[in-house]
Amino acid sequence: MITHDVIIVGSGLAGMRCAVEIRRKAPQADIAIVSKIYPTRSHSGAAQGGIAAPLGNVRYDENQMPVPDSEENPQDNWQIHMYDTVKGADFIGDQDAIEILCREAAPTIYELEHMGVPFSRLPDGRIAQRPFGGHANPRACYAADRTGHALLHTLYGELVRYDIKVYPESYMLGLVVEDNICRGITVMDIRTGQIETIQAKATMFGTGGYGRAFKITSNAFSSTGDGITAAYRVGLPLEDMEFVQFHPTGLFSHGILLSEGARGEGGYLLNGLGERFMTRYAPGRMELAPRDVVSRAIYAEIEAGRGAGPNADYVLLDLRHLGKKKLDERLPQITELARDYLGIDPVTEPVPIQPTAHYSMGGIPTDADGRVVTTIDGQDTVIVGFFAAGECACASVHGANRLGTNSLLEATVFGRRTGQTIANFLLGEARDGRGLAPMPAYALKQAEDEVAELLSRRGSENHADIRKELQATMFGNAGVFRQPDKLTQQLGIINDLRERFQRISLDDRGRKYNTELVDVLELSHLLEFSECIVAGALAREESRGAHARRDFPKRDDAKWMKHTLAFRGADGRPQLTYKPVRYGPEGPRFQPEERKY
Amino acid sequence: MEVRFRVHRFDPEVDVTPRYQVYTVDVEGDMTVLDALHQIKWYQDGTVTFRRSCRSAICGSCGMLINGRNRLACNTRVGDLNSPEVSVSPLPGFPVLRDLVVDWDPFFAKDAAMMPYLINDTPAPQKERRQSPEEYEQIDNATLCIMCGCCSSACPIVWSNGEYYGPAALTRLYRFVFDTRDTATQERLALAGSEEGAWRCHTIFNCTTDCPKGVLNTQNIQALKRKVMLKNLGFGGTRIAFELPPPKPKPLSDATAAAHGDYGAGHHRH
Numbered sequence: 001m002i003t004h005d006v007i008i009v010g011s012g013l014a015g016m017r018c019a020v021e022i023r024r025k026a027p028q029a030d031i032a033i034v035s036k037i038y039p040t041r042s043h044s045g046a047a048q049g050g051i052a053a054p055l056g057n058v059r060y061d062e063n064q065m066p067v068p069d070s071e072e073n074p075q076d077n078w079q080i081h082m083y084d085t086v087k088g089a090d091f092i093g094d095q096d097a098i099e100i101l102c103r104e105a106a107p108t109i110y111e112l113e114h115m116g117v118p119f120s121r122l123p124d125g126r127i128a129q130r131p132f133g134g135h136a137n138p139r140a141c142y143a144a145d146r147t148g149h150a151l152l153h154t155l156y157g158e159l160v161r162y163d164i165k166v167y168p169e170s171y172m173l174g175l176v177v178e179d180n181i182c183r184g185i186t187v188m189d190i191r192t193g194q195i196e197t198i199q200a201k202a203t204m205f206g207t208g209g210y211g212r213a214f215k216i217t218s219n220a221f222s223s224t225g226d227g228i229t230a231a232y233r234v235g236l237p238l239e240d241m242e243f244v245q246f247h248p249t250g251l252f253s254h255g256i257l258l259s260e261g262a263r264g265e266g267g268y269l270l271n272g273l274g275e276r277f278m279t280r281y282a283p284g285r286m287e288l289a290p291r292d293v294v295s296r297a298i299y300a301e302i303e304a305g306r307g308a309g310p311n312a313d314y315v316l317l318d319l320r321h322l323g324k325k326k327l328d329e330r331l332p333q334i335t336e337l338a339r340d341y342l343g344i345d346p347v348t349e350p351v352p353i354q355p356t357a358h359y360s361m362g363g364i365p366t367d368a369d370g371r372v373v374t375t376i377d378g379q380d381t382v383i384v385g386f387f388a389a390g391e392c393a394c395a396s397v398h399g400a401n402r403l404g405t406n407s408l409l410e411a412t413v414f415g416r417r418t419g420q421t422i423a424n425f426l427l428g429e430a431r432d433g434r435g436l437a438p439m440p441a442y443a444l445k446q447a448e449d450e451v452a453e454l455l456s457r458r459g460s461e462n463h464a465d466i467r468k469e470l471q472a473t474m475f476g477n478a479g480v481f482r483q484p485d486k487l488t489q490q491l492g493i494i495n496d497l498r499e500r501f502q503r504i505s506l507d508d509r510g511r512k513y514n515t516e517l518v519d520v521l522e523l524s525h526l527l528e529f530s531e532c533i534v535a536g537a538l539a540r541e542e543s544r545g546a547h548a549r550r551d552f553p554k555r556d557d558a559k560w561m562k563h564t565l566a567f568r569g570a571d572g573r574p575q576l577t578y579k580p581v582r583y584g585p586e587g588p589r590f591q592p593e594e595r596k597y
Numbered sequence: 598m599e600v601r602f603r604v605h606r607f608d609p610e611v612d613v614t615p616r617y618q619v620y621t622v623d624v625e626g627d628m629t630v631l632d633a634l635h636q637i638k639w640y641q642d643g644t645v646t647f648r649r650s651c652r653s654a655i656c657g658s659c660g661m662l663i664n665g666r667n668r669l670a671c672n673t674r675v676g677d678l679n680s681p682e683v684s685v686s687p688l689p690g691f692p693v694l695r696d697l698v699v700d701w702d703p704f705f706a707k708d709a710a711m712m713p714y715l716i717n718d719t720p721a722p723q724k725e726r727r728q729s730p731e732e733y734e735q736i737d738n739a740t741l742c743i744m745c746g747c748c749s750s751a752c753p754i755v756w757s758n759g760e761y762y763g764p765a766a767l768t769r770l771y772r773f774v775f776d777t778r779d780t781a782t783q784e785r786l787a788l789a790g791s792e793e794g795a796w797r798c799h800t801i802f803n804c805t806t807d808c809p810k811g812v813l814n815t816q817n818i819q820a821l822k823r824k825v826m827l828k829n830l831g832f833g834g835t836r837i838a839f840e841l842p843p844p845k846p847k848p849l850s851d852a853t854a855a856a857h858g859d860y861g862a863g864h865h866r867h
Binding site: 123343508 | 608609610611627629638639640642643644646647648649650651652653654655656657658672674694695698701705708709712713714715717721723724725726727728729730732733736737740741742743744772773776778779
């Protein structure tokens with residue numbers, strides 16, 4: 001058994017920022033990071049367009065064009081950012097956490113800049129900012145269109161600076177929680193196949209999202225929701241899993257992200273008839289309406305037979321008018337992606353796009369300080385020593401729909417806050433109270449048995465077929481628009497696939513670097529949490545944010561202003577309960593209103 | 598179109614020496630080498646082992662030797678290789694763990710030796726440290742690096758001398774030396790000018806040709822050499838005013854010509 005004071009699972013922005021903060025606040029703490037890939041490979045690096053903060057460096061002029069703002073009297077502030085976020089979230093976001101997110105945004109960006117993030121600049125040397133969907137002011141700070149990559153590599157540098165131990169290519173097999181106290185994790189070193197338990201006073205998850213449940217997705221192969229399922233399997237609830245964001249501009253048939261920054265810089269959408277169709281759906285904000293609105297608009301056009309291409313099944317992102325110089329300077333990555341993957345040059349041709357599963361609003365419920373909470377008899381109860389931040393967590397800053405550029409912000413703000421919480425926990429409660437909670441003996445055996453059993457299966461099913469079918473049916477039946485018959489059908493499909501999963505067979509029975517085994521472990525997660533997405537979506541009889549029900553096209557605050565919680569029942573099926581939206585001691589800062597753009 | 602994939606195989610639990618195994622894949626449309634490897638792994642032979650994650654050319658996991666050049670499997674379309682047989686091998690010069698999977702530890706250790714973090718010994722201002730667009734331009738191209746290892750693995754000096762930092766680490770060093778916000782220039786130039794630093798570079802340009810992101814590694818290393826030399830000649834302030842701005846990234850296909858052209862011009866002016 002390995003022991004550390006803190007074990008962090010996941011080495012994206014949230015996990016790394018957390019580690020750095022603990023090192024700063026509790027320098028003696030023994031911290032280690034477990035990651036199934038190398039830290040610089042994390043999916044945070046794929047984020048493109050920007051990170052939000054109301055710095056007020058740029059404002060709109062009278063023609064709604066972004067121009068540098070004066071340094072005195074900046075037009076933007078955290079209250080406007082908060083209102084945009086609450087409204088973007090379709091009013092189901094927890095306002096206490098959203099307030100923190102927006103209040104801490106500007107200091108967070110300055111801190112990242114001091115760490116060395118290579119932000120793009122205004123002529124006077126300040127950080128450049130550009131417009132993004134759902135934001136009232138241009139507040140996306142960016143590093144060309146590789147903002148996530150710039151942040152990820154900067155934070156990786158901080159890990160090196162602070163000499164934080166990393167276990168790369170180590171797969172977290174399970175979480176160990178007993179009596180509401182987290183004991184640590186079980187882990188397999190992918191390189192050797194060796195299985196170990198890691199005992200820790202504090203365990204933190206920054207394990208990312210679950211977009212890989214869908215066929216068309218912007219997510220990396222590694223975004224399989226492992227942390228989310230690990231929490232679910234030990235009896236913790238998952239919150240609001242039905243809220244899955246579809247990004248409007250995925251590269252057609254690949255799903256690869258083409259940044260919303262493209263629309264922020266003035267790119268627009270055309271249907272097959274060459275019409276700028278957003279006039280019909282969001283005349284006030286056009287292409288810069290929030291992502292849920294734009295994604296539905298694209299689907300509506302395609303369903304009305306106004307799609308582009310031979311099968312009229314996509315629409316076009318037109319960037320030609322921006323010109324080569326601006327594309328090379330502001331959007332070089334997506335220009336390269338369109339060229340490399342579709343052979344299309346955005347300088348001369350519009351790019352075929354379709355909505356792509358992008359962000360997971362749901363996840364492991366936490367409070368505004370990164371502590372994981374479960375709900376027992378209607379009361380929130382903290383799981384001692386267990387923390388989560390970033391996309392795997394649900395402090396519900398994004399509610400039913402996340403605004404672009406708020407995810408990088410969430411990962412860094414809540415990564416840091418969680419690090420602070422853990423440092424305080426180590427210096428206080430964990431030191432004076434109990435130290436390391438005992439690791440139950442069954443944990444290691446359970447992990448070893450799971451792997452041995454998978455390796456011994458001799459069935460006739462191919463795990464890749466099962467994955468493919470799951471992803472295709474999830475995209476078709478639980479995608480941008482939802483209806484009860486298809487969701488019910490999808491529950492049946494998942495049930496069948498889970499049975500077929502019992503009859504899989506692996507070609508690779510070795511222990512060293514068995515990536516087929518990792519694929520299969522990940523598939524078991526996809527099958528498990530997908531059921532929570534579908535069950536939550538079937539139960540929620542309203543349309544809110546990214547969750548759009550054809551039979552209930554309106555938001556229903558009287559019945560549904562509440563968070564879904566899915567617990568794993570005794571039969572292994574999700575059991576749904578609900579909990580209220582949090583507002584903080586002073587009550588809601590913003591009351592629900594109709595969401596118009 | 599049926600394409601034969603000749604895949605490097607090595608299983609440390611069984612094999613003494615590596616071997617090649619041939620798989621046939623029906624390639625259609627825009628299929629990439631990574632798609633083809635998945636076809637093989639998922640439907641023909643689950644034991645074929647390789648790394649990948651983002652499949653959008655930003656995470657740097659799937660660098661490998663494809664038809665004689667280091668490339669990312671995820672953004673290399675099979676059709677573009679224009680070849681009835683595609684050979685796929687691990688990155689040259691890296692220890693092989695299994696099949697196409699190499700050991701990254703030595704590579705990341707060299708990166709860590711470059712102090713890959715901003716050092717500034719002046720107190721941080723309330724807001725951002727100012728940096729003009731022109732100053733940002735100096736490091737823009739170098740920050741494109743995704744640490745896929747294609748450059749260092751293509752460098753004959755790295756093959757013959759495992760201690761040489763190599764182009765990836767030196768580009769990282771360049772990125773901080775030329776960042777106007779960094780104040781550790783002297784320490785960094787000491788690294789650049791050390792035994793295993795920039796002077797080992799023989800300007801073979803493989804690193805620049807094989808970089809899938811258009812990073813001008815060779816030019817970055819030459820800029821470090823100039824800066825080290827000027828410092829040694831006594832012009833060694835931390836700011837040197839007449840550095841050439843790096844040119845814009847070029848598409849992969851004409852990266853070689855561009856790098857030669859730009860470097861030639863820069864060299865001439867000095």
